[in-house]
Amino acid sequence: MAKLMVHRNILKSFHKLPSKVQKRVSELIGEFQHDPESPAIGLHPLPGTMLDPKVRGVKKLPDGYRAIVIAPEKGDTYLLVHIDAHDKAYDWAKNKRFEVHGMTGVFQVFDAAEVQSVVQEAVPTQPRLSDYPLARLSDDDLFKAGVPKPLIPAVRSIRSDDALEALSAYLPPDCRDVLFGLAAGMTLEQSIDEMLGAVAAPADVVPESPGDFTKIQKTPNFDLVLVAGEEELKQILEGTLEEWRIFLHPYQQKLVKWKTKGPMNVTGSAGTGKTVALMHRAVHLARQLVDESARILVTTFTTNLSVTIKHHMQRLAPDVAGRIEVTNLHALARTICNRAGWKGRIAEDEELAQIWADVWLSYSEELPLSKEEMQLEYELVIDPNGIDDEETYLGTVRSGRPRVSRKQRKAAWPVFRAFQRGLKKRNLLTFEGAIHEARLAVLQGNFTRYAHVLVDEVQDFSLEALRLIRAISPIDEGTPDPLCTVGDGHQRIYRTKIPMSRAGIDIRGRSRRLKINYRTSEQIRKFAQGILKGVEIDDLDGGLATTVGDHSVFKGPEPLIEKCETENAEAEAIVAWVQMLMSDYGLATHEICVTPRKPKIVTALSSAGIATFELKPREEDPGSEEAGVRVGTMKRIKGLEFRAVAIACANKDDAMNAPNQSDIRDRCERYVAATRAREHLLITLAASAGKSEPEQ
Numbered sequence: 001m002a003k004l005m006v007h008r009n010i011l012k013s014f015h016k017l018p019s020k021v022q023k024r025v026s027e028l029i030g031e032f033q034h035d036p037e038s039p040a041i042g043l044h045p046l047p048g049t050m051l052d053p054k055v056r057g058v059k060k061l062p063d064g065y066r067a068i069v070i071a072p073e074k075g076d077t078y079l080l081v082h083i084d085a086h087d088k089a090y091d092w093a094k095n096k097r098f099e100v101h102g103m104t105g106v107f108q109v110f111d112a113a114e115v116q117s118v119v120q121e122a123v124p125t126q127p128r129l130s131d132y133p134l135a136r137l138s139d140d141d142l143f144k145a146g147v148p149k150p151l152i153p154a155v156r157s158i159r160s161d162d163a164l165e166a167l168s169a170y171l172p173p174d175c176r177d178v179l180f181g182l183a184a185g186m187t188l189e190q191s192i193d194e195m196l197g198a199v200a201a202p203a204d205v206v207p208e209s210p211g212d213f214t215k216i217q218k219t220p221n222f223d224l225v226l227v228a229g230e231e232e233l234k235q236i237l238e239g240t241l242e243e244w245r246i247f248l249h250p251y252q253q254k255l256v257k258w259k260t261k262g263p264m265n266v267t268g269s270a271g272t273g274k275t276v277a278l279m280h281r282a283v284h285l286a287r288q289l290v291d292e293s294a295r296i297l298v299t300t301f302t303t304n305l306s307v308t309i310k311h312h313m314q315r316l317a318p319d320v321a322g323r324i325e326v327t328n329l330h331a332l333a334r335t336i337c338n339r340a341g342w343k344g345r346i347a348e349d350e351e352l353a354q355i356w357a358d359v360w361l362s363y364s365e366e367l368p369l370s371k372e373e374m375q376l377e378y379e380l381v382i383d384p385n386g387i388d389d390e391e392t393y394l395g396t397v398r399s400g401r402p403r404v405s406r407k408q409r410k411a412a413w414p415v416f417r418a419f420q421r422g423l424k425k426r427n428l429l430t431f432e433g434a435i436h437e438a439r440l441a442v443l444q445g446n447f448t449r450y451a452h453v454l455v456d457e458v459q460d461f462s463l464e465a466l467r468l469i470r471a472i473s474p475i476d477e478g479t480p481d482p483l484c485t486v487g488d489g490h491q492r493i494y495r496t497k498i499p500m501s502r503a504g505i506d507i508r509g510r511s512r513r514l515k516i517n518y519r520t521s522e523q524i525r526k527f528a529q530g531i532l533k534g535v536e537i538d539d540l541d542g543g544l545a546t547t548v549g550d551h552s553v554f555k556g557p558e559p560l561i562e563k564c565e566t567e568n569a570e571a572e573a574i575v576a577w578v579q580m581l582m583s584d585y586g587l588a589t590h591e592i593c594v595t596p597r598k599p600k601i602v603t604a605l606s607s608a609g610i611a612t613f614e615l616k617p618r619e620e621d622p623g624s625e626e627a628g629v630r631v632g633t634m635k636r637i638k639g640l641e642f643r644a645v646a647i648a649c650a651n652k653d654d655a656m657n658a659p660n661q662s663d664i665r666d667r668c669e670r671y672v673a674a675t676r677a678r679e680h681l682l683i684t685l686a687a688s689a690g691k692s693e694p695e696q
């Protein structure tokens with residue numbers, strides 16, 4: 001029976017086709033599997049009009065529409081690559097080649113003449129850097145990198161990043177990714193490995209000729225999907241199956257299926273598909289569970305993200321979703337404490353204040369630090385490190401905290417102890433205290449370990465939280481794939497860095513990085529990176545993170561910067577920008593977000609007749625079900641994404657006005673906010689903002 005694979009582009013544009021055409025295409029796909037030559041389909045060659053003789057037209061579509069199908073020279077897998085009105089469809093296909101690459105086995109679509117002319121346009125303007133990395137490669141090297149043979153001359157003439165950038169939209173995505181890695185200074189092997197997931201394609205995916213489609217399903221495919229059944233086809237075509245569910249990047253795929261003996265770690269800057277890889281990995285592991293009672297845990301730092309993941313998991317894999325517990329760290333800790341018999345609750349802020357007040361009343365000796373500093377020391381050192389004895393406190397590494405002598409620490413300890421007794425007396429715990437108690441409960445055998453643990457946003461986990469996830473995963477049992485942590489040092493907004501090794505989580509040799517950005521345009525990615533320019537970002541294990549080779553899969557408008565004299569001017573600028581997005585780009589209000597929430601901006605938007613919707617903590621964003629420009633704190637929008645984001649920073653003391661002189665966590669928070677934007681980003685700055693505003 002013939003098979004039909006569908007190209008990613010069809011799925012992206014299907015909803016734009018007339019409904020009659022949509023209906024007929026769905027039927028045709030079904031009919032095709034039975035008999036591609038059936039007269040009801042009208043598959044016909046187009047001799048003399050197409051550069052590639054494998055191109056076929058499909059006639060039997062309503063309203064003069066045509067589908068372009070690529071017929072195999074070898075095998076019985078056909079590829080549906082394009083649908084459009086008659087002339088447009090044939091014009092699209094006329095000069096293109098549709099080939100399986102002879103080295104990588106990846107199916108590629110390209111137009112060599114178009115690529116040549118883009119390069120020629122870029123060449124006169126590019127500086128002639130003779131030592132540009134691509135210029136040093138031989139034709140053979142470029143072929144190994146996945147460049148189709150007809151494109152090699154054009155690629156060889158690239159001499160600058162700008163020219164590569166200009167060309168990138170015309171290159172097959174696999175070869176584009178590898179070339180970006182090479183241009184960033186990676187070796188050929190490194191780049192192929194990092195971008196395609198393997199240094200060399202296995203022999204069984206390499207085709208005999210560009211028209212040999214017999215192995216195409218075994219290849220790490222960027223753009224083709226074999227539709228499993230009618231229901232899946234319907235969902236795919238209706239656009240209810242998101243792209244990330246169908247088209248994993250080969251490197252994501254590799255991480256999903258990677259078999260590890262110990263804990264593994266995935267890093268990558270914002271939008272590189274870490275959460276997507278983690279969700280697919282959880283499903284992959286769940287489908288392999290043999291023991292009926294075994295469960296998998298997926299946990300996150302924020303409630304928002306765990307709610308989103310839970311929702312996706314139920315749709316991604318209803319067959320195994322019941323075996324995957326998705327919860328945020330604090331809920332997890334509470335559950336473990338409750339199951340271990342704890343009857344108390346988490347203290348409210350007022351209760352904590354009362355306990356401190358009692359401590360100060362009962363304490364007559366001279367304090368080694370001010371009351372405020374003592375409280376901070378408790379919150380930032382004692383509590384997140386799970387310290388409950390003096391000796392441990394004396395030996396604790398207090399990264400990022402002002403120096404406190406051993407003598408001061410000795411004098412401070414009885415105060416902290418008194419605070420802990422105060423909590424215990426009232427049967428209360430702090431959030432961090434609950435994590436500590438949960439870990440002790442697990443270590444005492446009061447909670448069954450999970451078969452596999454997967455953790456997102458791990459950069460924000462405290463030392464004690466890392467120890468908890470280590471304790472509930474089966475690391476010490478020696479079973480495979482015990483723990484998978486995912487995080488990004490650029491997005492650490494709740495605490496200072498803690499290497500995983502300090503919690504006994506050994507990820508050496510099992511840490512990988514994702515580089516391809518799917519969320520934000522290249523322009524926004526670069527801008528956001530600029531906010532953290534000069535800051536050393538860690539790799540979550542004591543080393544430095546690198547962004548070498550990072551790039552986005554699409555381009556967009558440059559981020560806009562508006563300097564504003566007053567709060568009113570800022571509000572007006574944001575209203576004008578929202579109106580422009582709605583009228584020029586057709587954005588709906590729920591696709592736009594303004595952060596942080598400033599009352600003047602909300603009032604100005606509603607005076608202009610534009611509804612707003614406040615994103616509150618722990619409440620889900622209702623998406624298209626509820627209109628209104630989203631407004632919320634930068635912390636609240638972490639884990640979300642919008643087509644457009646405005647970051648309102650016109651107050652002089654905002655970190656965005658002088659990032660180089662600002663606190664790292666404030667800069668990270670602004671990085672997080674900027675990377676929530678897919679296509680449009682507006683930053684308002686104070687009129688006095690100087691040279692140190694973020695570099696683009």
Ligand SMILES: Nc1ncnc2c1ncn2[C@@H]1O[C@H](COP(=O)(O)OP(=O)(O)OP(=O)(O)O)[C@@H](O)[C@H]1O
Nearest residue numbers: 243244247248249270271272273274275276518519
């Ligand atoms: N293979 C893919 N194909 C298409 N889209 C993808 C793919 N992987 C991820 N995406 C999309 O990219 C966006 C970012 O993905 P994801 O949230 O997994 O990234 P992340 O690295 O976890 O981001 P952050 O750290 O900012 O939370 C999402 O819109 C997701 O749907």
